[in-house]
Amino acid sequence: MSLVSRRFGRRRSATTDDRLPPGQYDTGDLFPVLSAGPTPRTPLAGWDLVVRGEVAAPQTWTWEEFRELPRESVSVDIHCVTKWSKFGTRWEGVSVDTLLADAGVEGSYVVAFCDGGYTTNLPLDDVTDGRAWVVDTYDGQPLAPEHGGPARLLVPHLYFWKSAKWVRGLSVRPRNEPGFWETFGYHDRGDPWREQRYSGD
Amino acid sequence: MARAAVQRRLTWLRARLTDNLPASTRVRRLVFDVDGWPGHLPGQHVDVRLTAEDGYTAQRSYSIASPPEDPRLHLLVEDLPGGEVSPYLTEEMQAGDDLELRGPIGGYFVWSAAADAATPAERRRPVQLVAGGAGVSPFLAMLDHARRAGDPTPVRLLYSARTADDVLGGDLLGPGATVTLTRGAPPDWTGPTGRVDGALLQEHAFPPDARPRVFVCGPTVFVETVATTLVDLGHPPSAIRLERFGGIGDPA
Numbered sequence: 121m122s123l124v125s126r127r128f129g130r131r132r133s134a135t136t137d138d139r140l141p142p143g144q145y146d147t148g149d150l151f152p153v154l155s156a157g158p159t160p161r162t163p164l165a166g167w168d169l170v171v172r173g174e175v176a177a178p179q180t181w182t183w184e185e186f187r188e189l190p191r192e193s194v195s196v197d198i199h200c201v202t203k204w205s206k207f208g209t210r211w212e213g214v215s216v217d218t219l220l221a222d223a224g225v226e227g228s229y230v231v232a233f234c235d236g237g238y239t240t241n242l243p244l245d246d247v248t249d250g251r252a253w254v255v256d257t258y259d260g261q262p263l264a265p266e267h268g269g270p271a272r273l274l275v276p277h278l279y280f281w282k283s284a285k286w287v288r289g290l291s292v293r294p295r296n297e298p299g300f301w302e303t304f305g306y307h308d309r310g311d312p313w314r315e316q317r318y319s320g321d
Numbered sequence: 322m323a324r325a326a327v328q329r330r331l332t333w334l335r336a337r338l339t340d341n342l343p344a345s346t347r348v349r350r351l352v353f354d355v356d357g358w359p360g361h362l363p364g365q366h367v368d369v370r371l372t373a374e375d376g377y378t379a380q381r382s383y384s385i386a387s388p389p390e391d392p393r394l395h396l397l398v399e400d401l402p403g404g405e406v407s408p409y410l411t412e413e414m415q416a417g418d419d420l421e422l423r424g425p426i427g428g429y430f431v432w433s434a435a436a437d438a439a440t441p442a443e444r445r446r447p448v449q450l451v452a453g454g455a456g457v458s459p460f461l462a463m464l465d466h467a468r469r470a471g472d473p474t475p476v477r478l479l480y481s482a483r484t485a486d487d488v489l490g491g492d493l494l495g496p497g498a499t500v501t502l503t504r505g506a507p508p509d510w511t512g513p514t515g516r517v518d519g520a521l522l523q524e525h526a527f528p529p530d531a532r533p534r535v536f537v538c539g540p541t542v543f544v545e546t547v548a549t550t551l552v553d554l555g556h557p558p559s560a561i562r563l564e565r566f567g568g569i570g571d572p573a
Contacts, residue, residue, distance in 0.1 A: 122370070122378065123335060123372060125371045128373050131403075131404075143379070153565065154541075154565055157558055158549065158563070237559065266545055304428035304429055305426065305427075319331075320331060
């Protein structure tokens, strides 16, 4: 039972409440930026995307090869653990299903790894079956570096720290291994509708 | 990367406001007694939860502005016009009122004397803090902690505030602190003015060859700009840790 604060009340529109997970607010047109370290600047000539780990056939794409893969457009709501949500964000990129299709996946978890050293862990089920993408385009424009460009993971049904910026690959793992924020007490899975912000939630 | 995190369940705790004090023209210092507070490291934050009579709840994160040595928890809250939570905290809450919070949260943007204790003083990497506005909050916890612990790690702060009336921290800003004012300075101001840029960092912050551990906290654009400038000056990205804050009205 929560403590009730007299004189405190909702100040925002309730029209989007059915799309707003518990404890979140609608950030509207803003798109806040969050990262633990400086924004990496990797030249596209030196960029590649890798699928490795517990796979029969590791995969690598150069930027040009990645851009040739079948692309999808998605419009999704996103939810950051710092409490903001943003509705109807438009992205373009490659489904993780496509990236894993020829790899022969043999594990049940993935760790996304990134320029700058960031990692985040996900069950395979959360990034397959049309639930996750590696995106390079936001709102019709190349993804800005501060938002994760040239490419980031997009896993919109989980808190946004799972949508790793500056992603360079997926490592398929036999078991769950905590990533960067997960090591610092953030929830292993991060489902915003179950408000899984921190370990134990 | 250290993998020493404590996977402890964060439960909501009842916090009683003991003081609601002006900290600057636009920021209030809220002081809480928290039942069962487990302690924290300088740099960590808390989540605050407010619940309305109709059951509506809102949560926000605030950096802890007090050191672990202080049994009470201090939060510096900027009154953001049009905000949902901050006006309640700064204007409505009075001593004796309760709210719920949980924490401490975050284990990356932290510095403490205990973590440095195993390293001889002369081999310690210095600590460089760079703050924009109310982003100085976690650094006040670090500075107060360093002072109380008598810690020999060299610490410097470069702190950007709008005007002299906006400067937070009082006497915690010792000789290792440089304040720059971005929106006009009083006639007797002897410190720098203008935004934190490469020149200010070169003049008032530890240089890359001193191998400082750098912490940057402030509004999102400030943090992005300063981090990029630090990398351009030659600081390795792995030495730079960032914390951003900003209400809904903050430019992103």
